[in-house]
Amino acid sequence: MSGVYNFAAGPGMMPAQVLEQAQREFLDWKGHGFSLLEMPFTGDDFKAIQQRAQDRLRKLLDVPDNYRILFMHGGASAQFSLVPLNLLGDNRRADYLETGHWSRRAITEGRRYCLVNVAGSSRGSDFNRMPMQHELQVYSKTAYCHYTSNETANGVQFHYVPETGKVPLVVDMTSDFLSRPLDVSRYGVIYASSQKNIGPAGFTVVIVREDLLGRARPATPMVFDYRMQNDANSLLNTPVTFSIYLAELVFGWVEEQGGIAAMEQNSLRRSRLVYRAIEKSEGFYRCPVESEHRSRVNVCFTLSDESLTPRFLEEAAKRGLINLKGHSMIGGIRASLYNAMPDEGVVALAAFMDVFAMEHAAYV
Ligand SMILES: Cc1ncc(COP(=O)(O)O)c(C=O)c1O
The missing domain is CATH 3.40.640.10 (Type I PLP-dependent aspartate aminotransferase-like (Major domain))
Known part of the structure; x- marks a missing residue:
């Protein structure tokens, strides 16, 4: 689709x-x-x-x-x-x-x-x-x-x-x-x-x-x-x-696509976009992983008000950003950025995260 x-x-x-x-x-x-x-x-x-x-x-x-x-x-x-x-x-x-x-x-x-x-x-x-x-x-x-x-x-x-x-x-x-x-x-x-x-x-x-x-x-x-x-x-x-x-x-x-070197550049660029959206949100989103150890493939984060997580997932899905639910043992949100994920998908996710944070930050 x-x-x-x-x-x-x-x-x-x-x-x-x-x-x-x-x-x-x-x-x-x-x-x-x-x-x-x-x-x-x-x-x-x-x-x-x-x-x-x-x-x-x-x-x-x-x-x-x-x-x-x-x-x-x-x-x-x-x-x-x-x-x-x-x-x-x-x-x-x-x-x-x-x-x-x-x-x-x-x-x-x-x-x-x-x-x-x-x-x-x-x-x-x-x-x-x-x-x-x-x-x-x-x-x-x-x-x-x-x-x-x-x-x-x-x-x-x-x-x-x-x-x-x-x-x-x-x-x-x-x-x-x-x-x-x-x-x-x-x-x-x-x-x-x-x-x-x-x-x-x-x-x-x-x-x-x-x-x-x-x-x-x-x-x-x-x-x-x-x-x-x-x-x-x-x-x-x-x-x-x-x-x-x-x-x-x-x-x-x-x-x-340019081999493994190109895949690495893609995953660096794409994961940075999501981590930047987390940092920019000033605590609305939180990534528990220390910055030098963060995955470039599975970006995991939580919302500071965890009760907003189902809403985040629902609204993301309405925009075509699907399967963002974190691992069942860990919870929160997980964005997996495997090789086939295009830049547009990550840009759309980062933009959605900004908007969602702006709309809901006041209630946190
Ligand atoms: C790092 C890692 N190891 C092992 C597994 C288990 O793989 P499988 O379901 O193919 O047994 C997974 C599945 O996600 C994984 O991510």
């Missing part, structure tokens, strides 16, 4: 150009007389689509040759289990950074498999900042150190890559993947589920350093074993063909 800007945290907004192409190709894929939904995943056509998706992603992120790109099932939540199952080996211990809702979920799941050492936490400041490098205490003999680069629910983001020495660094990059440049060589494993900057919901990208393959616990299901999926080029069982097809188109769209 034109004139509607979707600020949902995921599944999030997709590029209109990609949706239009998919619509054109939906019934008759490239003149073959059948839909892509009907295409066997073992055939050359689908294999070529999947290969192109991997190649495009490799190019976008400049993924070194000693890293494998897997497309897996189960979302990022499955990775909360698959990371320990695949990486612990004989080790009984792993380090985690505790920085908000999603890292806590990863920790809870990690505890089912190993002794979790919380090597850094911002719980004491109610997750309104990220721990700094000097506050981290990563144990040198731990199996890996896991962190969440962007806390989607809390609106707080790492603006540096934690240094963990020889300990493999594992990152849940679900909500800021493809929104800024990434030095893949700093990581052991990078994972991100698809429903934010990659495309529709359905699969998880896992980028894994080759030397970490082959350590899975014997009871790990085959389809969740990184080495087995790598050996089968992520075709060990039926992949989510349609989502992968759409992701390949999204990667092409990102390339056309």
Whole structure:
């Protein structure tokens, strides 16, 4: 629907150009007389689509040759289990950074498999900042150190890559993947589920350093074993063909827009607009996150009079600014600014915030 800007945290907004192409190709894929939904995943056509998706992603992120790109099932939540199952080996211990809702979920799941050492936490400041490098205490003999680069629910983001020495660094990059440049060589494993900057919901990208393959616990299901999926080029069982097809188109769209550097500039510019509207309101809106730790992807804020929140959401929706409700555990407002959100959507949101503050400030 034109004139509607979707600020949902995921599944999030997709590029209109990609949706239009998919619509054109939906019934008759490239003149073959059948839909892509009907295409066997073992055939050359689908294999070529999947290969192109991997190649495009490799190019976008400049993924070194000693890293494998897997497309897996189960979302990022499955990775909360698959990371320990695949990486612990004989080790009984792993380090985690505790920085908000999603890292806590990863920790809870990690505890089912190993002794979790919380090597850094911002719980004491109610997750309104990220721990700094000097506050981290990563144990040198731990199996890996896991962190969440962007806390989607809390609106707080790492603006540096934690240094963990020889300990493999594992990152849940679900909500800021493809929104800024990434030095893949700093990581052991990078994972991100698809429903934010990659495309529709359905699969998880896992980028894994080759030397970490082959350590899975014997009871790990085959389809969740990184080495087995790598050996089968992520075709060990039926992949989510349609989502992968759409992701390949999204990667092409990102390339056309100027690649990851352009995505970063966009998210910087767009998030600044919303943060400026918050600052300008002189306390009508409040962002609890310290300024140097604010997310450029999920801008979270509250209204000083929280009883006005439903009205804010209702009036925003009337103007086509939809899905601004904060995470159910956190409340308030959340504007998710994924790659496909155009400048016009953010300008419209900032203008609405100004007007709403002016109209209601007198009552606060
Ligand atoms: C940072 C982060 N990690 C994990 C998840 C869970 O992803 P999924 O629903 O694909 O399991 C989300 C979902 O929003 C997320 O934002």
